[in-house]
Amino acid sequence: MPLPRPIALTLFLITLALPASAAVRLTTSVNGAVVEVEWAASSFPIRYQADQRLLSALPGGAAMLDRAFGAWSSLDRTRLAFQSMGTGSGLVAGHNGLNTVTLSDDLFANQRAIAVTTNWDVQGKLTESDIQVDATLVNSSYNIEQALVHEVGHLLGLDHSPVLSAVMYPYVSRGNDPVSLDSDDRVAITAMYPEIDRTLLGGTLRGRVTGDGGGIFAAQVVAVNEAGVPVATGLTNRTGDFTLEGVPDGKYRIYAEPLDGPVDPRNLSPFWQQGNITSFRTQFHDGAVLEVTSGRVLGNLVVDASGTSDLNPRWVGVSASGSHDFRLTTTALTVQPGQTASIAVAGDGMTPGVATFEILSPGMRRVSPFRYAGNYVYADFQIAPDAPGGSAIILVKRGNEAAALTGALKIAESKGSGRGRIAGRG
Ligand SMILES: [Zn+2]
Numbered sequence: 298m299p300l301p302r303p304i305a306l307t308l309f310l311i312t313l314a315l316p317a318s319a320a321v322r323l324t325t326s327v328n329g330a331v332v333e334v335e336w337a338a339s340s341f342p343i344r345y346q347a348d349q350r351l352l353s354a355l356p357g358g359a360a361m362l363d364r365a366f367g368a369w370s371s372l373d374r375t376r377l378a379f380q381s382m383g384t385g386s387g388l389v390a391g392h393n394g395l396n397t398v399t400l401s402d403d404l405f406a407n408q409r410a411i412a413v414t415t416n417w418d419v420q421g422k423l424t425e426s427d428i429q430v431d432a433t434l435v436n437s438s439y440n441i442e443q444a445l446v447h448e449v450g451h452l453l454g455l456d457h458s459p460v461l462s463a464v465m466y467p468y469v470s471r472g473n474d475p476v477s478l479d480s481d482d483r484v485a486i487t488a489m490y491p492e493i494d495r496t497l498l499g500g501t502l503r504g505r506v507t508g509d510g511g512g513i514f515a516a517q518v519v520a521v522n523e524a525g526v527p528v529a530t531g532l533t534n535r536t537g538d539f540t541l542e543g544v545p546d547g548k549y550r551i552y553a554e555p556l557d558g559p560v561d562p563r564n565l566s567p568f569w570q571q572g573n574i575t576s577f578r579t580q581f582h583d584g585a586v587l588e589v590t591s592g593r594v595l596g597n598l599v600v601d602a603s604g605t606s607d608l609n610p611r612w613v614g615v616s617a618s619g620s621h622d623f624r625l626t627t628t629a630l631t632v633q634p635g636q637t638a639s640i641a642v643a644g645d646g647m648t649p650g651v652a653t654f655e656i657l658s659p660g661m662r663r664v665s666p667f668r669y670a671g672n673y674v675y676a677d678f679q680i681a682p683d684a685p686g687g688s689a690i691i692l693v694k695r696g697n698e699a700a701a702l703t704g705a706l707k708i709a710e711s712k713g714s715g716r717g718r719i720a721g722r723g
Contacts, residue, residue, distance in 0.1 A: 321456040321465070321532055322489070323566055325421050331568075332421035334454045335489060340423070342378035343452075344396060348388035351400040354435045359384070362398060365445035368464075368478055369453060374498065375490045377453070390427040392417055396452070397427050404431040411437070411469070412444045414451035426452040443476045444469045455485060456569070459517045459560035460530055461613075462629040462688035462704030467564045470628045479688055479704065484529040488543035498543040500589035502529075504598025505537045506553040508577050512537020513602060515562055515572025517554045519703055520589075522547050524685040525657035527703050532556070532569065544589050552581045553600040554701045558611045558644075559627040576609060577602040579692070579699045606700065608646035610654075610693045613705040615640055618677050625673070629704055634711040635682040637664065642691055642702065643673035654693040660684020660708060686710035 322333040336343060345366065352358040366379040388397045404410045411434040417425045428448045434441055443464065450465045458465040463479040478486075484499075491498050506516040518539040520529045528549070533539045541551075555576050556562055562572040580602045587595055614623030615630045618637040625643050632638050642654050649669035656678065665677035674693075689706040692699055 321458055321485075321565065321569075323416065323451070323454050323456050324568060325418055327420050334416065334418045334421050334423055336423045336453070338376065341376060342380040343426075344380045344382050346382040346385045346388060346395060346397055348397065348399040349384050349386040351398060351430060351435075352384055354400055354432065355430075355441065361442050362445060364476075365442060365449050368446045368476065369449055369486060372478070372483060372487060374492045375487050376492045377486070377490050390415065390429050392425060394425060396425055399427070399429055400435070401429040401431050404429055405433040411439065412448050414448045416452070416454070423454060428452060438471045439469045440472055440474065440476065442473070446476050446478070450482065450486070453486060454489065455482075456566050457560065457564050458482070458485070458530065459532075459554075459556060459564075460519075460527055460688065460704035461559065461627070461702065462527075462707050466628070466704075467560060468628050474631065480526055480528045481530050481688075481704070484541075484543050484545070491543070495542065497592050499546065499591050500544045501594040502539075502541040502544055502549070502551060502587065502589070502598060503594060503596040504539060504551075504582070504600065506533050506539065506600045506602050507537055508575055508602050509604070513553070513555075513573070513575060513577065515556050515565075515569050516575075516577075516602065517556055517703070518551060518600070519554060519690075519701070520544055520549045520551050520587075521657060521690065522549055523659075524687065525659065525689055526685070526687040527690055530703070532572075546590055549587045549589055550581055551587065551598060551600065552579055552701065553577075553602050554579045554703060555602075557609055576605055576607065578604055578606040578608070579701045606646070606698045608644075608652070608693060608695050608698050608700040610642045610644040610647075610691065610700055610702045610705075612643040612673070613641065613691065613702060614643070614673070614675070615706075621668075621670070621675065623673070623675065629688070629707050631707045631709055632661075632678075632680050633709050634660070634680050634684045634686075637677055637679045639665075639675055639677050640691075640706070641673045641675035642693055642705075643671070644693075644700075645672070646695060646698075646700075647672050647674050647693070648695055649674075652693060652695045654691055656706065657690040657692055658684065658706075658708065661689070680708065683711055684708050
């Protein structure tokens, strides 16, 4: 069972990062207080310049880079804007007043990173950001454009997301599938740089995740809509409190999931590394479906996550129906509407005959019994021709225990359905 090891896109911050809530943001300490870093409104358009050496090594690199910035600035309802300053020669990363994108020869050797973004701020307001791409990435089978979109997310002040399908997920996929921002990325950046009053962008969900020892620090909180899409996520702060802002109107359920892999606190900036990796059971907020309306705050949403569990899915695999030749991976896999696919989930606690899983999408139906091999469980699923496109959640169950793999699957937008692509994607 080959387990490809994705290469981490790591992040290097000059400033010291400290606490926050809501969508995972980079933070800094200003006079002892925690501040989320961001660009001031007066910084836009943010100008960037690419080094000739990078563009020579990367055919089509200039257009690819413009698309990577454009993926963020083309989103509706944000005030993001970028301006390319073209190509320079002999550009180097470093604090020099220019936002540069350059080629590096030693990131991979020194930091095991294939791309890195370095941010500088004054009192939490970003003043400069440099993206470095290692030569290893340019010559690899990894999705280079995805890596660039990811680094631009750091440039804007986003930390990593534990959602597998998010661009801000810390591992890059192989291949060259078109890159589109995930709902989690879009909600996070829109709430950060709103074009309109932030409180009118969507609804706000507030609450607390509690475990055996009180509030749980660095638990992942996920708002799932009726189509089973993990629309918005965030992490709890030190006291176990969470805030999800800018949640689009609709009906939601929320659940809390431990940050125990594939993403754990070590994938995040220093503040989050103080979080406990408590392996509680994935728990849904117990109560009525939440009706989210723009401008409204739904508060006091308590998720009781007491007890522990060793059930921990970490890999996913997709193969042709009837085939059991899974290449398990920790990055999101895409399935096509109309397809029947064999889907595997691997990890800890996949007890044969007991562990099962469901996919929280109304467009996916299981059509075979569960089968078991090694540390994984698999079954065939039929994806409806009109299945709603977007990210999907795999929920593994064992008795009364549950564990989620959030965003492990992406359902491709159905072809020929007459529907356009979702605004702001692509
Ligand atoms: Zn990163």
